[in-house]
Amino acid sequence: MKIIILGPPGSGKGTRAHIISEIFDLPVITTGDMLRGAIREKTEYGLEAKTYMDLGDLVPDDIVNGIVKERMSRPDVVKGFILDGYPRSVNQADALDEILKAKGIKLTHVLSVVLSDEEIIERLSKRRSCPVCNEIYHLVSKPPKKKGVCDKCGAKLILREDDKEDVIRHRLQVYRETTQPLLERYEKQGLIVETDGEVPIEGLRDHLKELLG
């Protein structure tokens, strides 16, 4: 099983990747982890990526693509993988096609998490974060024991800048614009499998097993 997971920020992509990984015993490949790994191992692309990240800049596509290529040459991806957070653009999807073609690997599923903008805003704007220990709370589904205070360390909880409604709306707009062409591309290839973003976490394992099994 060779899967890409596509979904807007706050839709539960990472949770799904983690559950699928457990059910089918497959590695989850995320760009963030790959970048950190390449930097730790001081690979050519890793060293290059570090110069951008140290300055707080976005790592350019060609370096990200190079790191994916390095990762895809490891033996653990032969039986399958779950790509989470990559590709993010048509340029990256083209690069991935090349990488997979060179290895004779074919994608089997593109899992698309379907969730309305309103629901995402509802989820993210009710999120509260601890600036000290990074614990995440949700005013409805995971409220702190004492209002506005972190259970773990007692710090005052904050609404992160990028969880504010106008910032979320902007992130969603950017996401929809860059991802729509990817959905169309994979739809043409018959790879899209949709997963309802509102499936409750308790039912997620069975839902994904049925969808992909």
Ligand SMILES: [Zn+2]
């Ligand atoms: Zn805390």
